[in-house]
Amino acid sequence: MNVRRLRGAREVPLFSSLLVDPDGEAVVPGDGDIRLLRGWLASDRADALLATVRATTVWRRERRKMYDRVVDVPREQAWYGDGPPDLVAGPMHDHVARVRTALEALTGVRFAYVLFNRYRDGNDSVAWHNDREVAHIPRPVIASLTLGATRAFDVRERMNPRRIVSVDLDHGDLLVMSGAAQATYEHRVAKDPRRVGERINLTFRQHESER
Ligand SMILES: O=C(O)CCC(=O)C(=O)O
Numbered sequence: 001m002n003v004r005r006l007r008g009a010r011e012v013p014l015f016s017s018l019l020v021d022p023d024g025e026a027v028v029p030g031d032g033d034i035r036l037l038r039g040w041l042a043s044d045r046a047d048a049l050l051a052t053v054r055a056t057t058v059w060r061r062e063r064r065k066m067y068d069r070v071v072d073v074p075r076e077q078a079w080y081g082d083g084p085p086d087l088v089a090g091p092m093h094d095h096v097a098r099v100r101t102a103l104e105a106l107t108g109v110r111f112a113y114v115l116f117n118r119y120r121d122g123n124d125s126v127a128w129h130n131d132r133e134v135a136h137i138p139r140p141v142i143a144s145l146t147l148g149a150t151r152a153f154d155v156r157e158r159m160n161p162r163r164i165v166s167v168d169l170d171h172g173d174l175l176v177m178s179g180a181a182q183a184t185y186e187h188r189v190a191k192d193p194r195r196v197g198e199r200i201n202l203t204f205r206q207h208e209s210e211r
Pocket residue numbers: 115117126131144153187188189201203
């Protein structure tokens with residue numbers, strides 16, 4: 001297994017190259033696009049947003065069928081905005097909607113809804129997957145903002161799963177996945193019992209009707 005860790009990955013401009021290491025070298029080759037903007041949200045703003053999200057979110061604890069068992073999803077989740085009607089808890093809070101506006105200006109797409117994932121501690125996780133929930137957006141743009149504790153975000157090429165790029169995402173860091181990122185790569189946040197703090201991740205997503 002070849003794991004490349006990008007602890008020092010720095011802010012990189014959108015739409016220039018793939019996930020970039022401290023020297024600016026593209027380390028995730030192929031037809032996909034994953035960009036890291038370190039400290040996109042200044043820490044005082046990230047603190048305020050985290051406080052708002054903590055105070056206003058109604059969390060869901062899902063259970064999923066895995067083979068012949070039904071298991072707890074190892075994190076809490078919440079949907080806001082114009083998303084899956086059976087899951088959405090309501091409109092976005094104003095503070096979240098302001099972040100959405102900034103992300104729309106940055107990326108040039110409209111984000112209809114946001115999915116919050118709450119990792120209560122290092123035992124919470126999300127397994128390898130790609131985000132292809134909207135079949136008729138073949139090249140979706142997803143803007144993913146980290147609040148709270150640092151966790152490692154791992155990326156691997158679906159055709160070359162033994163090579164993993166791992167980047168620590170900190171409070172206020174933004175990751176933007178676009179182009180063929182979902183078709184080419186999978187991502188995860190692995191369990192890490194050394195991490196004790198709560199992390200809340202906000203993923204802004206496009207709507208079904210957006211092409
Ligand atoms: O928490 C993260 O950084 C990743 C979340 C994720 O993979 C997802 O919402 O699909």
